[in-house]
Amino acid sequence: MATNLSTALGPYHHHSDTNHRRPFHFTKKRFTISCNSSKRAPPPPPPSSAVAQESKNPSLADQLKPLSTTILSDQPNETHLLSKPKSTWVNPTKPKPSVLSLQRHKRASPYSYNPQIKDLRQFAKKLNDCEESDFVAVIEGIPHPPTRENALLVLNSLKSWQKTILFFNWVKAQNVFPLETIFYNVTMKSLRFGRQFQHIEDLAFEMIEKGLELDNITYSTIITCAKRCNLFDKAVEWFERMYKTGLMPDEVTYSAVLDVYAKLGKVEEVMSLYERGRASGWKPDPIAFAVLAKMFGEAGDFDGIRYVLQEMKSIGIQPNLVVYNTLLEAMGKAGKPGLARSLFEEMVDSGIVPNEKTLTALIKIYGRARWARDALDLWERMRVNGWPVDFILYNTLLSMCADLGLVEEAERLFEDMKGSEKRKPDSWSYTAMLNIYGSGGNVEKAMALFKEMSKTGVDLNVMGCTCLIQCLGRAKKIDDLVRVFETSINGGVKPDDRLCGCLLSVVSYCEGEDADKVLSCLEQANPKLVEFVKLLCGDESANFDVVKEEFKRILSSTAVEARRPFCNCLIDICRNRNFHERAHELLYLGTIYGLYPGLHTKTDEEWRLNVRSLSVGAAHTAFEEWMGTLAKIVQRQETLPALFSANTGAGTHKFSQGLGNAFASHVEKLAVPFRESEGKSGFFVATREDLVSWVQSKAPLVMTTACTN
DNA sequence: ATAGGGTTAG
Numbered sequence: 001m002a003t004n005l006s007t008a009l010g011p012y013h014h015h016s017d018t019n020h021r022r023p024f025h026f027t028k029k030r031f032t033i034s035c036n037s038s039k040r041a042p043p044p045p046p047p048s049s050a051v052a053q054e055s056k057n058p059s060l061a062d063q064l065k066p067l068s069t070t071i072l073s074d075q076p077n078e079t080h081l082l083s084k085p086k087s088t089w090v091n092p093t094k095p096k097p098s099v100l101s102l103q104r105h106k107r108a109s110p111y112s113y114n115p116q117i118k119d120l121r122q123f124a125k126k127l128n129d130c131e132e133s134d135f136v137a138v139i140e141g142i143p144h145p146p147t148r149e150n151a152l153l154v155l156n157s158l159k160s161w162q163k164t165i166l167f168f169n170w171v172k173a174q175n176v177f178p179l180e181t182i183f184y185n186v187t188m189k190s191l192r193f194g195r196q197f198q199h200i201e202d203l204a205f206e207m208i209e210k211g212l213e214l215d216n217i218t219y220s221t222i223i224t225c226a227k228r229c230n231l232f233d234k235a236v237e238w239f240e241r242m243y244k245t246g247l248m249p250d251e252v253t254y255s256a257v258l259d260v261y262a263k264l265g266k267v268e269e270v271m272s273l274y275e276r277g278r279a280s281g282w283k284p285d286p287i288a289f290a291v292l293a294k295m296f297g298e299a300g301d302f303d304g305i306r307y308v309l310q311e312m313k314s315i316g317i318q319p320n321l322v323v324y325n326t327l328l329e330a331m332g333k334a335g336k337p338g339l340a341r342s343l344f345e346e347m348v349d350s351g352i353v354p355n356e357k358t359l360t361a362l363i364k365i366y367g368r369a370r371w372a373r374d375a376l377d378l379w380e381r382m383r384v385n386g387w388p389v390d391f392i393l394y395n396t397l398l399s400m401c402a403d404l405g406l407v408e409e410a411e412r413l414f415e416d417m418k419g420s421e422k423r424k425p426d427s428w429s430y431t432a433m434l435n436i437y438g439s440g441g442n443v444e445k446a447m448a449l450f451k452e453m454s455k456t457g458v459d460l461n462v463m464g465c466t467c468l469i470q471c472l473g474r475a476k477k478i479d480d481l482v483r484v485f486e487t488s489i490n491g492g493v494k495p496d497d498r499l500c501g502c503l504l505s506v507v508s509y510c511e512g513e514d515a516d517k518v519l520s521c522l523e524q525a526n527p528k529l530v531e532f533v534k535l536l537c538g539d540e541s542a543n544f545d546v547v548k549e550e551f552k553r554i555l556s557s558t559a560v561e562a563r564r565p566f567c568n569c570l571i572d573i574c575r576n577r578n579f580h581e582r583a584h585e586l587l588y589l590g591t592i593y594g595l596y597p598g599l600h601t602k603t604d605e606e607w608r609l610n611v612r613s614l615s616v617g618a619a620h621t622a623f624e625e626w627m628g629t630l631a632k633i634v635q636r637q638e639t640l641p642a643l644f645s646a647n648t649g650a651g652t653h654k655f656s657q658g659l660g661n662a663f664a665s666h667v668e669k670l671a672v673p674f675r676e677s678e679g680k681s682g683f684f685v686a687t688r689e690d691l692v693s694w695v696q697s698k699a700p701l702v703m704t705t706a707c708t709n
Numbered sequence: 710a711t712a713g714g715g716t717t718a719g
Contacts, residue, residue, distance in 0.1 A: 104713095105712095105713080107712080108712085152711080152712090153711070155711095155712095156710075156711050156712080157710080157711080181712085182712055183712090184712090185712040185713075186711090186712050187712090188712080188713090189712060189713075192713095215712095215713090216713070217712050217713040218712085218713080219713085220713040220714060221712080221713055222713095223713090223714090224713075224714065250713090251714080252713055252714045253713075253714075254714085255714050255715075256713075256714045256715090257714090258714090259714070259715070285714095285715095286715080287714055287715045288714085288715080289715085290714095290715035290716065291714080291715055293715090293716090294715075294716075321716085322715055322716050323715080323716085324716090325715095325716045325717075326715070326716050327716095328716095329716070329717080355716095355717090356717065357716055357717040358716090358717085359717090360717045360718075361716085361717065364717090364718075390717085392717055392718055393717080393718095395718060396717080396718060399718070399719075428718065428719085431719075432718095432719095435719090461719095462719095463719055466719095498719085
């Protein structure tokens with residue numbers, strides 16, 4: 001279902017409902033097109049009903065509606081908006097409708113010098129240090145009378161939210177002066193630190209009851225607290241309430257709310273708010289851009305990231321460190337390592353010194369992109385320039401080494417960490433090392449690490465467990481595998497779908513007793529999956545429709561990233577147990593459930609089979625299927641392209657190694673005229689003439705192995 | 710220090 005803004009904005013919407021409200025159909029593409037155009041459409045006027053009722057404080061929903069309608073309408077059917085706008089809109093005597101106040105809330109003047117400050121600081125320290133049960137008694141020792149200034153100073157110094165509340169209530173009970181908004185705001189700040197949304201909301205209601213003014217600081221504190229507690233509906237609710245009472249958000253509250261919608265993934269709402277704010281004359285600051293950049297990064301939306309850069313440029317805002325960090329991270333998520341690299345160089349050239357987060361983002365990007373040269377160069381620059389390093393960055397460097405297969409570099413860093421006082425390896429560090437040894441097939445070193453962990457008291461986590469099991473499975477050390485699995489489960493590891501996929505892949509290449517041992521591990525983690533394996537291979541009479549339904553059920557309860565591996569392994573299991581037809585059925589189901597997008601690509605000149613993301617068995621199955629289809633086409637004498645190719649990938653990824661070789665021997669066995677391309681490894685090509693004559697000589701055989709639907 | 714908004718790990 002499409003997101004509907006009126007739903008998102010809650011109950012405040014209903015009274016201004018009109019028939020031009022429509023659900024959002026705001027796709028990424030459309031957004032980008034509309035926002036990238038250099039000329040921004042002038043903001044449309046608010047609906048006349050809103051102007052009449054609340055010309056000063058139109059509701060947020062009313063503010064957003066016309067804009068979204070303008071952007072989203074499928075046809076330019078905006079006559080109801082444009083029929084009488086001029087008088088309202090262009091008339092300079094009327095103010096522009098505005099969604100935010102361009103002026104920030106004015107702060108009270110800072111404290112004047114007070115000779116009692118030193119005593120009060122000491123007193124606050126005593127309060128912070130004492131037991132909570134003694135707190136009230138300690139308060140009584142306050143060295144100076146709790147005047148407004150004195151009370152504020154102490155209230156500001158308390159660290160735990162429980163003590164803040166106790167002190168707040170004590171001051172209230174003294175009844176020396178009425179507690180103003182600032183007392184509530186300071187108290188809320190402490191509660192927010194303790195993530196106590198309910199307490200904050202109670203205080204807010206108390207303010208309303210007493211008729212105290214809730215200002216922008218109050219609202220932004222409430223909203224960000226709700227956000228940090230993941231109570232997004234509450235955050236939106238309080239933002240709406242603010243408009244309702246006639247208070248306009250300033251840019252701090254406004255960007256806090258942008259972040260709320262961004263965290264909800266409501267890109268279109270964020271952009272409506274942003275554009276509305278811009279139309280009101282708002283000049284967004286770096287924090288607002290960090291919010292947008294983060295949002296587009298999470299969505300992997302490169303066009304959105306470009307839009308942010310372009311906006312900053314046109315407004316004349318230089319990114320600061322945080323904005324650069326966010327943009328780098330976003331570039332990584334959008335799969336643009338090269339642009340991340342240039343952005344980083346631009347940042348350094350502009351004189352900004354990278355921090356741990358910058359370097360963590362970049363190292364991660366280079367590792368994932370398998371850019372060993374850039375990763376190592378950056379590592380060297382970190383050392384030479386003395387750039388800051390922290391624990392997360394160390395672990396990220398280790399993971400990068402795992403991605404790139406840099407065994408010695410990782411071992412050196414790992415030893416450094418063991419030797420340091422502050423940065424002892426934790427379960428993340430061990431996981432990275434297990435990943436390195438596991439993918440390199442070094443069982444001895446991997447098992448040595450496993451033993452070392454139990455000695456040093458570092459818990460194996462689910463990912464480390466997966467790496468180790470994969471390694472032991474490949475080495476056919478099934479008894480060790482079972483022991484590691486049992487130990488992990490007893491140690492509190494919760495098996496996830498990746499671990500199950502890993503066990504399933506071990507099952508695919510094991511036989512007899514070994515396979516049964518691994519299956520009984522899998523049974524503990526995912527009994528349904530084991531049941532399905534038995535359905536596939538145990539009972540030959542299980543019909544296709546039953547398999548289809550069960551498979552659908554399994555997949556829909558599996559994490560997206562583990563679905564294709566599951567299907568690959570299941571195909572391998574069927575093939576290795578001589579259920580070839582089942583394998584074809586599973587490949588067919590995997591294809592219709594969208595697990596293999598882009599498996600076939602066709603142009604007039606060339607048809608290509610892309611098996612890079614398939615397991616060996618699945619790739620064989622797909623190839624046989626392809627040849628079977630081809631045989632039918634030849635039989636029917638339909639048109640064929642001049643060239644056929646199959647792409648296995650060159651096996652640069654540590655898990656896809658061997659696919660090319662397996663494929664080569666498979667085509668050799670079938671005597672199909674595919675030859676590995678000389679220039680490109682992992683590319684197998686055949687001409688139409690060769691293939692057609694092969695099909696004609698082998699047609700009966702191919703036809704029998706092909707799935708008949 | 711002295712009431713409010715943004716960024717790091719499969």
